[in-house]
Amino acid sequence: MTAFSNHQIVLTAIGEDRPGIVSELTQLVSDCHCNIIDSRIAILGCEFTFIMLLSGDMSAISRIEHVLPTKAMELGLLTMMKRTASHTQSEFCAGYTLEYTGIDTPGTLSKVTRYFADNNISICSLKSDTFDEQVDTKMRCEIEFNIPVDVDIDQFKISFESLSHTLNVDYIFKRIR
16 A cells, blocks of 8 residues: 555545536545545436545545635535545455346335345445336346355345345346456
8 A cells, every 4th residue: 555545534525416516526636635536426406416535645535624625615505524444345256236127116126225235245336316217117227246255145135036026026146357
């Protein structure tokens, strides 16, 4: 690990979507001598959301903590920051995505994520949304996850088949690593 990347902070920003907002935030990060390690952007309703994992030396991290609140007010953003450390990956045997779709029904995502928790599988990434199709509102979800070495993936898939029938969703598992 280099001296540049020995400290990390998670930065979240939420505000009204408009052109140039990403440029303003990434310039601020650069001006503070931080590096963007990972990031996600989404538009939720009319709101822009941006989450970044930044790294830098202690003075760079302190600088972003000091400068961001003022810049956020100028940009009309609600921000939050939290210092963190490098993520240590647990041992896994494979990575997968689960994609499922069905009629939008309250509680489906909760039941699917509970299934993962009950099987001791951490979710790496999750994206879900709804869309109109003919007379129904449908939901779709994509979950990325790693299978721990002590989990039987075949049994996990067989068991999920039963859950999918209960929830009335179509799904597909894809191995990604």
